[in-house]
Amino acid sequence: MRKISKILVPTFVLGLILGGFGLAANASTVTVQPNDTFWGIAQEHDVTVDELKEWNSELDPTAIPVGTEVVISKGESSDNRVVTHVVQPGNTLSEIAQVYDGVTLDRLYDLNEGIDPLTLAIGSEVIVVHESNSTTGHDVVYHTVQPGNTFYEIASVYDGVSVDEIITANPNVDPYFLQVGSEITIPLK
Structure with a gap:
């Protein structure tokens, strides 16, 4: 395989x-x-x-x-x-x-x-x-962390999503040490 x-x-x-x-x-x-x-x-x-x-x-x-x-x-x-x-x-x-x-x-x-x-x-x-585009604010997508990704960079990819919102949606993720290949929850508005 x-x-x-x-x-x-x-x-x-x-x-x-x-x-x-x-x-x-x-x-x-x-x-x-x-x-x-x-x-x-x-x-x-x-x-x-x-x-x-x-x-x-x-x-x-x-x-x-x-x-x-x-x-x-x-x-x-x-x-x-x-x-x-x-x-x-x-x-x-x-x-x-x-x-x-x-x-x-x-x-x-x-x-x-x-x-x-x-x-x-x-x-x-x-x-x-x-x-x-008429989301309820409860929808999420998942972003797979790529080499070099930061929360700032990830937030800039998703329209209207802030770094703070990503941090809040991922309480068990260290924003200073993102694991390549891990999935980050992105809250949609």
Whole structure:
């Protein structure tokens, strides 16, 4: 099993880098090209970097994979947000679920009615997140800690979430020593 994961995980990550995932909402998007940055995209489309960060909170603005769809304007107001993953060669539903924080295989089946895990078509889109903006304040997502993550950095990824709220939601986590791979509870508003 370890040999399989040593082969599949790098292949899957490479798939993400070469064309990974897209966003769909009632918004305009642009596809990231080699050497694109949030600053360059913001300048080209007359928006601010802060707006790009807000509209693309699941992306790391310092490392945007080529092929990623970046929201460049919100367009009309929408109560829903949909995040999709573009299927790459060798992708499985299990691997896709593992890449997105808080997404389970069961959730993928719920969001993608009738999906056949044995016949995922390369280039097809799998819905990985479907959120309503009318949350009750009791909803949470889980963030998997990556190397170099801090509570400040994690809070900046999730719109409207403060470091203090993350600390309160994770009383047994030392904010000065985050374990890579551990899950941090992120309270949504």
